[in-house]
Amino acid sequence: MRLSLNAIRKSYNKGKTIALDRFTAELTPGIYGLLGPNGAGKSTLMNIIVDNLKPDSGEILFNGIRVLKMGKDYRSRLGFMPQHQGLYDDFTGHRFLWYIAALKGMSKQKAKQEIEQLLEVVNLTDSRNKKLGSYSGGMKQRILIAQALLNDPDILILDEPTAGLDPKERIRIRNFISEIAQNKIVLLATHVVTDIEYVAKEVVLLKRGKLVLQGKPAQALEEMQDKVFEVRTAAENLAVLQREYKVSNIAGGTSELTVRIVSDRPPVGWQAETVRPNLEDVYLYYFE
Numbered sequence: 001m002r003l004s005l006n007a008i009r010k011s012y013n014k015g016k017t018i019a020l021d022r023f024t025a026e027l028t029p030g031i032y033g034l035l036g037p038n039g040a041g042k043s044t045l046m047n048i049i050v051d052n053l054k055p056d057s058g059e060i061l062f063n064g065i066r067v068l069k070m071g072k073d074y075r076s077r078l079g080f081m082p083q084h085q086g087l088y089d090d091f092t093g094h095r096f097l098w099y100i101a102a103l104k105g106m107s108k109q110k111a112k113q114e115i116e117q118l119l120e121v122v123n124l125t126d127s128r129n130k131k132l133g134s135y136s137g138g139m140k141q142r143i144l145i146a147q148a149l150l151n152d153p154d155i156l157i158l159d160e161p162t163a164g165l166d167p168k169e170r171i172r173i174r175n176f177i178s179e180i181a182q183n184k185i186v187l188l189a190t191h192v193v194t195d196i197e198y199v200a201k202e203v204v205l206l207k208r209g210k211l212v213l214q215g216k217p218a219q220a221l222e223e224m225q226d227k228v229f230e231v232r233t234a235a236e237n238l239a240v241l242q243r244e245y246k247v248s249n250i251a252g253g254t255s256e257l258t259v260r261i262v263s264d265r266p267p268v269g270w271q272a273e274t275v276r277p278n279l280e281d282v283y284l285y286y287f288e
């Protein structure tokens with residue numbers, strides 16, 4: 001299974017804002033972590049993949065066939081969890097899933113079976129008859145993931161699935177996505193690097209509509225080797241360091257600090273040691 005995104009371009013405001021600039025990528029089963037700052041074009045890309053939005057130019061192929069030609073056959077393979085989904089507060093979780101199943105054109109029998117299963121998987125069986133308005137943030141995210149999974153999509157697009165969750169819920173959702181990702185192409189957009197650090201097959205970095213990096217997390221980290229340093233210094237030197245370097249972390253007390261910096265060149269004149277990079281350092285390197 002292969003989803004090919006070929007030179008996708010999308011602008012807004014009569015061409016004044018370029019949201020995607022000839023974005024090209026090949027996706028196969030596994031989780032792709034889509035990272036980028038606000039306005040990088042992540043939502044635009046996701047909406048184009050799920051056919052909510054038409055690109056100005058470029059095309060998408062699924063297993064080599066243009067998705068425009070596949071039409072409904074393509075759309076029936078998609079599951080989408082958008083960032084801002086209006087939930088129907090008066091619907092119960094159970095009714096909401098039935099409603100989405102109907103929109104997806106699923107047969108009653110198939111819907112019934114999958115809804116029972118999915119409620120179980122997202123751990124909402126006991127809350128199925130509660131209204132969505134009374135669900136917690138985590139429960140809402142979970143029912144939204146469940147609706148995206150209805151009809152067993154081959155391509156799953158998740159726009160910030162852990163937004164607004166506490167750490168416990170975040171870990172749970174992350175593990176859950178990782179479990180269900182087998183045999184699916186999953187594109188997961190997030191601002192939270194730790195959401196994808198250990199689960200993503202590849203990271204995709206998007207900056208002002210352009211692809212700046214696509215590769216295995218280990219490769220991305222490899223490229224950062226010898227670019228991350230910890231500097232031990234007195235607190236009063238912090239401002240100088242911050243002016244000269246990208247600072248990814250500051251730890252320590254009131255007098256001495258350990259400042260983590262990301263830099264192409266070693267910080268000469270400072271008491272510094274090279275440390276192992278993490279994905280947050282990669283993010284900072286490309287985006288700050």
Ligand SMILES: Nc1ncnc2c1ncn2[C@@H]1O[C@H](COP(=O)(O)OP(=O)(O)OP(=O)(O)O)[C@@H](O)[C@H]1O
Nearest residue numbers: 012013017019036037038039040041042043044045
């Ligand atoms: N409907 C629209 N009309 C005009 N400009 C838009 C529209 N949607 C997005 N944009 C602009 O296109 C660019 C990309 O936006 P997009 O929402 O795709 O980015 P994003 O990476 O999803 O951002 P965020 O992380 O904040 O959701 C931004 O400059 C944004 O202001």
